[in-house]
Amino acid sequence: MSSLQLHQIVKHYGAAPVIHGVDIDIADGEFVALVGPSGCGKSTLLRAIAGLEDISGGEIRLGGRVINDVAPRERNIAMVFQNYALYPHMTVRDNLAFALKLQGVDKAQIARRVEEAAEVLGLAALLGRLPRQLSGGQRQRVAMGRAIVRRPEAFLFDEPLSNLDAKLRVQMRTEIRALHQRLGTTTVYVTHDQVEAMTMADRIVVLKDGHVEQVGTPLDLYDRPRNAFVAGFIGSPAMNFIPGRLALADGARVVLTDDGLALPLPQPPAAPEGTRVLYGARPEHFALDGGEGLPAEVVVVEPTGAETQVALRLGHAGGQPIVAAFRERLALRPGERLSLRPQAAHAHLFDADSGARLN
Numbered sequence: 001m002s003s004l005q006l007h008q009i010v011k012h013y014g015a016a017p018v019i020h021g022v023d024i025d026i027a028d029g030e031f032v033a034l035v036g037p038s039g040c041g042k043s044t045l046l047r048a049i050a051g052l053e054d055i056s057g058g059e060i061r062l063g064g065r066v067i068n069d070v071a072p073r074e075r076n077i078a079m080v081f082q083n084y085a086l087y088p089h090m091t092v093r094d095n096l097a098f099a100l101k102l103q104g105v106d107k108a109q110i111a112r113r114v115e116e117a118a119e120v121l122g123l124a125a126l127l128g129r130l131p132r133q134l135s136g137g138q139r140q141r142v143a144m145g146r147a148i149v150r151r152p153e154a155f156l157f158d159e160p161l162s163n164l165d166a167k168l169r170v171q172m173r174t175e176i177r178a179l180h181q182r183l184g185t186t187t188v189y190v191t192h193d194q195v196e197a198m199t200m201a202d203r204i205v206v207l208k209d210g211h212v213e214q215v216g217t218p219l220d221l222y223d224r225p226r227n228a229f230v231a232g233f234i235g236s237p238a239m240n241f242i243p244g245r246l247a248l249a250d251g252a253r254v255v256l257t258d259d260g261l262a263l264p265l266p267q268p269p270a271a272p273e274g275t276r277v278l279y280g281a282r283p284e285h286f287a288l289d290g291g292e293g294l295p296a297e298v299v300v301v302e303p304t305g306a307e308t309q310v311a312l313r314l315g316h317a318g319g320q321p322i323v324a325a326f327r328e329r330l331a332l333r334p335g336e337r338l339s340l341r342p343q344a345a346h347a348h349l350f351d352a353d354s355g356a357r358l359n
Helices: 042-050 092-102 107-121 136-148 166-183 194-200 218-223 228-233
Strands: 004-013 016-026 031-035 057-062 077-080 154-158 186-190 203-208 211-216 240-249 252-257 262-264 276-281 286-288 294-303 308-314 321-326 337-342 348-351
Touching: 004 042, 016 042, 016 057, 016 211, 031 042, 031 194, 042 077, 042 154, 042 186, 077 136, 092 107, 092 136, 107 136, 107 166, 136 166, 166 194, 186 194, 194 203, 194 218, 203 218, 203 228, 211 218, 211 228, 228 240, 228 276, 228 348, 240 262, 240 321, 252 276, 286 321, 308 337
Parallel strands: 031 186, 031 203, 077 154, 154 186
Antiparallel strands: 004 016, 004 057, 203 211, 240 252, 240 276, 252 262, 276 348, 286 337, 294 308, 294 337, 308 321
16 A cells, blocks of 8 residues: 655646646545546546556655556556446456566465455455456446555546446445555546445545646545635535625625626625625525425426425526525426525635635
8 A cells, every 4th residue: 555646647648738736635535536527638538557657757655665667557646437348358367467477476375366356355255257248337446456456555446336336336436435445546537427436435536628627535535625616616516606686685795696686795705896706505404484485486396305406496487596495395387486595604606707605
């Protein structure tokens, strides 16, 4: 196990820069997820750590040693790919043992490591099968087992669950997290699914256009996003953004929407009156009241069992679309009028132009 540091990593494809001076410091044994939209550079960073991509500038350190010019096979890093990358003509046992055979490990030790990995991953009964005889989840376990037997200094996961169905993804999330807790190996996990990142990682790195937008624990990013991009990316359903301007109403600072609705603030921000802002409210931070709040019209009702998600339009017809989530099982119909109260204590405020947090 080792710490991993990325210092001022730059990557160009020809004249086009795709990674712009990224700094990430990952502690020994930490599980860090890289998230962001397609094309943000997360998979490029992962491949650079593995040695599958050359970097244009910066320094990669594993366990304190610089590995920029170290060949991939000599970095002692194991990578689990999206497509499993199993050898179709080899049994599960042979797939697990293959890398160790290439390293010249003796047969007794190979057998012992394979058996240990199979036991950890529930593959003991499947060692004689070929990949085509396995389910998607079983193939993913084999891919993970092939990484485990090498006893690497770090694990790299490149969107490993994207080919699985929704139920199996949830199960495999739990298994990967439990595996990390058992082995304690430094892990970097790339995903486009922020729910995966929230539920699995010790810390999350949010990337956009090759830049790091924010690094923090899942709840840090959820409760105190640095800017509107992070606020909108982390959380499902996504945060609502209601445009408006800072104003005074009945002696209190509020956000006044374009159609005259007053949104409460937890505390006055430093920005002057008239500043154009985005009022951020997570779906679970709306409450129904007895007619004293904001008028809204129901558009779509989505009962999920645990909660009821409701798409609405604030104000009159054609108003600002939002999503609210209620723990109650509400019998609502499209077209029905409601009165909503945003919880001021949980409101987020962002500059409309820069997206920077104001409160």
